Amino acid sequence: MRVLIVEDDAGIASGLAANLKGGGYAVDVTPTLALASAALRVESFDLVLLDLNLPDGDGLDWLGQIRLAGATMPVLIMTARDALPDRIAGLDQGADDYLVKPFEPQELLARMRVALRRSEGRASPLLRHGDLVVDPAAHSVTRQGQPVVLRAKEYALLLTLLRASGQVLSRQRLEQALYGFDEVLDSNALEVHMHHLRRKLGDGLVKTVRGVGYYVPVAPADAPASVQETAAALLPQGLPAQGGATPKPGHAC
Helix, strand or coil: CEEEEECCCHHHHHHHHHHHHHCCCEEEEECCHHHHHHHHHHCCCCEEEECCEECCEEHHHHHHHHHHCCCCCCEEEEECCCCHHHHHHHHHCCCCEEEECCCCHHHHHHHHHHHHHHHHCCCCCCEEECCEEEECCCCEEEECCEECCCCHHHHHHHHHHHHCCCCCECHHHHHHHHCCCCCCCCCCHHHHHHHHHHHHHCCCCCEEECCCEEECCCCHHHCCCCHHHHHHHHCCCCCCCCCCCCCCCCCCC
């Protein structure tokens, strides 16, 4: 998961980046709104952390502009502006959350997880795929109830694939999710991480579409049920679904 931090205070930005990288995120930092806009034009980000008082403008105005342009990724405002009108304006402009400085890094990480769950349409804090369970809060992976030890990039790769809900992700998209601007990327780094991930989780989990990319198929238990199946599951036993008729004794149906 790749995060863009828009923060002009170098000390705050570096501290945030260190905490996020420790949590398995790929992180980029821009000190101005102009550089943030440039970053959004060339890369895909899963979430943005936005300060408001920036050297080249107000973060609220910038947020309104990117939402108007169609940007849908979660945006969390982090600022010293704690007045109620500012908080309301931030949420009304399209922020997914509003944190007042100072705040604890663990609270920020928790709020980020909530914002990402909402953007993915999930209510559960856990990611499940058959007998595979990923807990982003605990940074843990289990399969058939047994812990699976993954390195940071392997974990980030698995999380990105699971959150794609069966969508095929290109090599470029996966590299964008795993690496920030300042990270050195070897030409075969993604293949190496994929090899280790498959070795630890089994070859059947991650599929390859040659020349296109990689994906994790949606597990049957995770696939959405049809309206009819959902309705039938909710009906008391023995009652017909709406529109059907209960056969009378002695009458064939």
